[in-house]
Each structure stands twice: as C-alpha cells, then as structure tokens.
Amino acid sequence: MLTRSTDKIIVANVPVSPDHYIGGQRISSEKTFTVSSPVDESILGEVAAGGAEEVDAAVNAALKAHPKWAALGPKGRAVYLRRFADIIESRVEELAAVETMSNGSLLESGRKRVMKRAAYNIRFFAEWAENLKGKTWESNGTQYSVQYQPSGVAALITPWNAPLMLTTWKVGPALAAGNTVVVKPPEWAPFTCSLLADCAEEAGLPAGVLNIVQGIGEEAGAALTEHPGISRISFTGSVETGRIIGKVAADRIVPASMELGGKSPLVVFADSDFEAAVRTAIGQYDNAGQVCLAGTRILVEQSIADRFLEAMTEAAGRIVLGDPRKEETDVGPLITREHMNKVEGFVERAKEQGARLVYGGNVSEQLGGLYFEPTLFTDVPEHAEILKEEVFGPVLTFQTFSIEEEAIQMANNTEYGLAATIFTGNEDRAKRVGSAITAGTVWINTFFARDLSAPFGGSKKSGIGREGGDWSFDFFCDIVTLAHKTDSFSS
Numbered sequence: 171m172l173t174r175s176t177d178k179i180i181v182a183n184v185p186v187s188p189d190h191y192i193g194g195q196r197i198s199s200e201k202t203f204t205v206s207s208p209v210d211e212s213i214l215g216e217v218a219a220g221g222a223e224e225v226d227a228a229v230n231a232a233l234k235a236h237p238k239w240a241a242l243g244p245k246g247r248a249v250y251l252r253r254f255a256d257i258i259e260s261r262v263e264e265l266a267a268v269e270t271m272s273n274g275s276l277l278e279s280g281r282k283r284v285m286k287r288a289a290y291n292i293r294f295f296a297e298w299a300e301n302l303k304g305k306t307w308e309s310n311g312t313q314y315s316v317q318y319q320p321s322g323v324a325a326l327i328t329p330w331n332a333p334l335m336l337t338t339w340k341v342g343p344a345l346a347a348g349n350t351v352v353v354k355p356p357e358w359a360p361f362t363c364s365l366l367a368d369c370a371e372e373a374g375l376p377a378g379v380l381n382i383v384q385g386i387g388e389e390a391g392a393a394l395t396e397h398p399g400i401s402r403i404s405f406t407g408s409v410e411t412g413r414i415i416g417k418v419a420a421d422r423i424v425p426a427s428m429e430l431g432g433k434s435p436l437v438v439f440a441d442s443d444f445e446a447a448v449r450t451a452i453g454q455y456d457n458a459g460q461v462c463l464a465g466t467r468i469l470v471e472q473s474i475a476d477r478f479l480e481a482m483t484e485a486a487g488r489i490v491l492g493d494p495r496k497e498e499t500d501v502g503p504l505i506t507r508e509h510m511n512k513v514e515g516f517v518e519r520a521k522e523q524g525a526r527l528v529y530g531g532n533v534s535e536q537l538g539g540l541y542f543e544p545t546l547f548t549d550v551p552e553h554a555e556i557l558k559e560e561v562f563g564p565v566l567t568f569q570t571f572s573i574e575e576e577a578i579q580m581a582n583n584t585e586y587g588l589a590a591t592i593f594t595g596n597e598d599r600a601k602r603v604g605s606a607i608t609a610g611t612v613w614i615n616t617f618f619a620r621d622l623s624a625p626f627g628g629s630k631k632s633g634i635g636r637e638g639g640d641w642s643f644d645f646f647c648d649i650v651t652l653a654h655k656t657d658s659f660s661s
Contacts (some may be wrong), residue, residue, distance in 0.1 A: 172197045172227055179215035181361050182267035188217045190224055190384055191367035193231030194377025199224060203357060203386060208274035208503040208540050209494060217360055220385035225352070225393040228381040232350035233399050237376030240320040240348040244299040247346060251296035254373040258289040258338070261369065265334060265362055270494050272359040273330050274503040274540070275457055277495045288338040294622045295342035295642065302643055313656050318647040321347030321425075322401035325394045327387075327415075328363070329406045330356035330505055331460045331562075337363055340404045343642035345379065349402065353379045354391050359504055360384050387411060392418075402646055406462075409560075409631050410615065416617040416634070427635035427645050429462070429627055431560040432588030435581035436465030436617075437603065439574075440474045442593035443615065448478065450617045451566070452485045455501050455544045459564035463611075463618065465591045467557065468568045469580050475570040479528070479548065482568070486529055486544050493535060501527060503540035504563060510540050513563030520547050520556040520565075528568070558584065574599065578606045587629030591617050610636070 175198035178185040190197045199218040206213050218224075239247065250335035258265070265288070266280030275284070287292050304316030326340040333356055344351050355363035363382055371381045384388050391411075395403055395418045403426040412430045419426035436454065438447045453462045470478045494502030504510040510533070517531050530545030548568040550557055556567055571577040581590055581603075590609040594600050604612040610628045613619060621624065635645060 172223065175218075179290070180436065180644065181214050182193055182271045183590075184264045184268050184365075186215075186268060186361045186386075187364050187368070188215050190220055190228070190381040191364070191380070192224065192228045193234075193381065194371065194495070197224065197227070199385075205272070205360065206224045206506070207271045208505050209271055211366070211507070211539055214361070217357075217384050220383040220390040222392075222393040224383050224385070225390060225397055228352045228483045229323055229394075229399040231378035232352055232381055235376055236320070236322060236350045239345075239350055239376060239379050242348075244296075244302070244346065244348075247348065248296040248300050250373060250375050251292050251342070251346060252401075254370055254375060255289040255293040255296070257369040258292065258366070259286060261365070262286060262289075265365055265606040268365060269334060269359070269362045272361045273333065273505055274494050276499060276502060284332065284335050288334045291335070291342040291622065292337035292345075295346040298343075298639065299346035299643065302640070306654060311656050312653050315652045317641050317650045317652060318347065318584050319650055321646060321648045322349060323399055324349045324351045324402040324404060324603070324646060325354070325397070326351050326356045327391055327394070327403070327405045327407065327536070328356060330359040331411070331457060331462070333359045334362035334366060337366060339637070340406075341366075341380065343637065344402070344404070344646050347643055347646040349646055350379050350381075352383060352394060354383055354385065354387075354394050357384070357386050372619045374430045379630075396422070398422070403427070404637070404645070405429075412633070425645065427633075427637055429588070429633045429637075430558075430631060431562075431586060432462045432464070432628065432632055433467065433558070433560050433584045433586040433611065434463060434465045434591070435467045435469050435584075435587045435591065435607070436591040437577050437581055437594070437607075438468070438470045438474070438478065439577075439592075439594040439599065440471040443595070444478070444481075446615070447593040448481045448485060450593070451482055452489070453617065454566055455489065455564045458501050458504050458542065459566075460505065460562050462560075462562075464591045465589070465617070466561065466566050467580075467584075468566055469577055470568065470570055472570045472572050479568060482528055482546065484548065489544050491534055491541055491543065501544060501564060504542055505540070507540065509562070510542060513542060513561055513565065516556060516559070516561045516563070517545060517565060518552060520550070523551055523554040523556070524551040525554055525556060525567070530564070560586070574603060578603055581594070581607045585631045585659055588632035
C-alpha cells in the first residue's frame with residue numbers, strides 16, 4: 171500500500187523530499203537507500219526505494235493525465251511549460267547547491283550555466299512544439315500531410331553526472347509533444363530531480379503529467395521499462411544497462427532512444443590554434459572526467475607532439491583539485507567510492523600493460539576522499555584497455571600521428587562513436603576529416619557547442635537514435651500521414 175508523505179531532509183541547507191512524486195503527491199516506500207555526498211562522503215539521507223508497485227502507480231497516474239494534457243495542444247501546454255521554466259530559473263541557487271553536494275559538480279558552473287540550461291531546455295522545446303509543422307505536399311492527385319501526435323507515457327531514465335540538466339533535456343520535448351512522463355532519477359544523485367517535482371507543482375502542472383519514481387536501476391528502472399503502459403523509453407547511461415533496456419524494448423516493440431558511453435578522440439593538427447587546442451585538451455578534465463562527451467584520447471600531429479605534451483603537463487600543474495563549492499576549484503571529486511575504485515583499476519591496469527604515466531594517477535594525498543588527480547598516459551600500447559574502454563574519470567591518453575589518414579584511422583579505432591573534436595587551421599581538412607570520423611557530433615575548433623535544435627546522439631556502441639529539434643519530436647511523437655484525393659471534398 172502506498173503512503174503519502176511530507177518528509178523532508180536538508181541538503182546544502184535546502185529542504186528536499188526523499189520520496190517519490192506520483193500523481194501530484196509525495197509517496198513514501200517501505201524500502202530506502204542511502205545517498206552520500208562525494209564532497210566529503212557524508213550521508214545526505216535515506217531515499218525512498220521504489221519498485222513495481224510505485225512504478226505501476228506512477229504509470230497509471232500518467233495514463234490518467236495524458237488525454238487532457240494532450241488535448242491542450244502545443245500552445246496550451248506551452249503556458250504551463252514556460253511557467254515551469256521560470257520556476258526552475260528562480261531556484262537556480264538552491265538547485266546548484268543541492269546538485270554540487272549530490273554529485274560533486276562545480277558550484278559556480280551550476281550557478282552560471284547548468285541550472286539555467288535546465289530551465290532553457292523546458293522553454294526551448296515548448297516554443298519548438300508551437301512552431302512544429304508537418305510537411306504537406308501533393309503527388310498524383312493525392313494530398314499528403316504529416317502530423318505529430320502524442321505517443322502516450324514516456325519513461326525517462328537519467329544519469330548522475332548532470333542529473334537535472336539531462337532530465338530536463340528529456341522532460342522538455344516529451345511534455346511539449348503532449349506526452350506525460352515517469353522519470354527514474356539516478357540513485358547516486360536523485361535530489362535535484364526531486365526538487366524538479368516541486369518546481370512542476372509550483373508551476374501548476376496538472377497531477378500525473380510529471381511523475382518521479384526513485385530507486386535502484388535493477389528494481390525501479392527495470393519495472394519502468396517493462397511496464398505495458400509505457401510507449402517511449404529515453405535512456406542516458408552505460409552500455410551495459412543500455413543492452414538490457416534494448417532487449418526489453420525489442421520484446422515489447424517500444425521505441426527506445428539511448429545515449430550511451432563514449433571514448434571520443436580530440437585530434438590536433440600542426441596548423442591549429444595551439445593555445446586553444448591545449449586549453450581544450452585540459453578542459454577534458456571537467457567534472458572530474460565524468461562526462462560522456464569528453465575527448466579522452468588526445469591525438470596530436472607528430473611535429474608538435476613534444477611541445478603539446480609539455481604544454482599540457484604545465485597546464486595540468488595549474489589545475490586546482492578541491493572542494494567543488496569553492497570558486498577557485500577546477501576539478502572536484504568522483505561520485506562514489508565504488509566509482510573511484512573502478513577508475514583506480516583502469517589506471518593500475520594501464521601501468522601493467524605498459525603505458526607511461528606522465529602525471530597524476532593517484533588519489534590526492536592532500537585531499538584524500540574521492541579526489542583523484544588529473545591523469546595522463548602516453549606511449550600506450552594499441553591493445554591496452556585504457557584506449558578501448560570508457561573510464562569516466564579524470565584520465566586521458568596521449569598518442570601521435572604523422573599523416574591525416576593515420577589520424578582518421580586512430581580516431582575511428584574504437585567501438586564508440588559519441589563525439590569527436592578536431593583542431594586545424596585548414597577548412598578543407600576540417601570538412602574532410604570531420605566527415606570521415608564516425609561520431610554523432612564532430613566539433614571543429616571548438617568543444618561542447620550544443621544547440622538544442624541540432625540532432626544529438628551516438629553511433630556504434632554510443633547509442634541509438636537522435637534527440638534535439640525536430641528529431642526529439644520524431645521520437646516522442648507518433649508520426650501520422652494523412653492522404654486524401656485532392657478533389658474528393660465538395661467544399
């Protein structure tokens with residue numbers, strides 16, 4: 171039996187509900203799980219652990235709310251969604267503080283960029299839906315028109331490295347499309363998603379439009395993806411979990427969009443802006459390397475390799491590793507002890523397999539805890555695991571190439587294909603190499619430029635499907651073609 175709750179815990183001086191949000195109500199569970207802060211490994215609180223019962227209640231609430239929400243149309247829904255975005259924006263300081271304590275991300279980055287982007291995600295897709303017009307044409311005496319219709323209830327499963335921003339990236343288009351949603355937040359960092367429910371309630375979103383079920387992936391996540399009431403699944407996370415979800419989606423014939431891991435190359439040619447390329451390479455340590463898009467394989471043209479490696483080493487020495495709440499900090503902690511052990515394992519095996527450690531490679535002697543030094547390996551054997559598998563920590567590799575074709579071959583020498591970054595001063599080369607690399611996004615002389623109207627997703631093991639702009643609505647909607655004989659109506 172589900173029980174209503176008014177419980178709150180305090181995270182970063184902000185009251186946060188540890189319970190689910192189902193049908194406009196806070197609901198507790200008999201089972202809980204413990205959430206700790208990576209900042210100091212202190213316990214933040216006990217959080218409701220949902221399972222099949224809670225998921226069933228959330229999906230049923232979403233199904234009940236769906237007809238009226240869909241009937242509002244894009245303009246009617248946009249009124250609610252703009253208010254939703256405004257409320258998120260008004261709580262940027264609280265959201266940033268809670269997310270920093272939850273996942274160790276930099277507080278200044280959260281305040282200035284990430285939380286505002288979360289509000290923008292909602293606002294952008296509300297406006298896009300209002301302006302979305304299906305194609306109309308005539309052929310052989312028949313008129314065709316394409317319509318976007320809400321698909322039903324969407325299951326949205328989000329990761330811990332940027333929980334609020336990536337949740338709103340999914341919630342925005344799903345709700346704007348006329349769907350209702352059930353969100354399964356990351357168990358390692360669930361609190362800003364809980365606050366998102368408060369924002370939705372304050373904005374007046376009808377009960378059941380947005381539901382949040384917290385819990386462990388194997389329990390809440392599995393129950394959600396397997397539920398017969400779900401008509402779309404959007405997942406961001408690991409390849410291993412993606413495989414499991416893919417099998418469930420295939421069995422149920424439910425469309426699934428999945429953004430999975432990455433092992434992206436950062437390719438630097440000798441004619442590039444040297445300083446900009448070095449800054450970008452060092453920038454791959456952002457969020458302690460816990461970024462799926464990070465260019466963790468640094469590939470540098472041989473003629474500038476020694477100079478580039480020296481510049482990277484010097485720049486790494488200026489990185490401030492420390493408390494993410496402090497403005498001077500550049501790199502914060504890893505998310506959990508479990509994850510840090512995984513990162514340490516990759517580093518130790520890289521040494522054993524013959525890679526040369528240039529700098530880093532250890533937990534900080536000064537800080538201890540979950541603070542792992544920015545790390546760089548060179549002279550890495552081609553067979554080494556560190557070149558093949560996603561570490562998801564502050565660990566980069568450095569390799570060199572002599573000619574363009576070699577750079578392309580090395581960039582593509584991975585089972586992943588999420589992103590790539592190229593630095594060159596030659597426009598023809600940029601287009602040639604950019605087109606030859608297999609990746610969902612290729613940045614040229616920039617990094618992490620991400621306009622919401624562009625498609626985003628991965629190739630190969632990095633995922634299935636694209637979201638962003640029209641592509642989000644292609645996924646979250648049922649696409650219907652109306653075809654009628656041109657002269658078949660009398661008026």
